[in-house]
Amino acid sequence: MQFLHSCELGFDTSRFAQSEISAHACGKLSINNGVTLHLVRTTADGFE
Numbered sequence: 001m002q003f004l005h006s007c008e009l010g011f012d013t014s015r016f017a018q019s020e021i022s023a024h025a026c027g028k029l030s031i032n033n034g035v036t037l038h039l040v041r042t043t044a045d046g047f048e
Helices: 013-019
Strands: 002-004 021-028 035-043
Touching: 013 021
Parallel strands: none
Antiparallel strands: 002 021, 021 035
């Protein structure tokens, strides 16, 4: 897997704060030209 910044996949990361996104990670998978994206939102119980 090749890790990328979310903006390299077209996401406007400046808008993540509006959705309370506290962390993100993404990358391109070598299998089937796939893409993975993880978005983390902080909650009162931890994160989701």
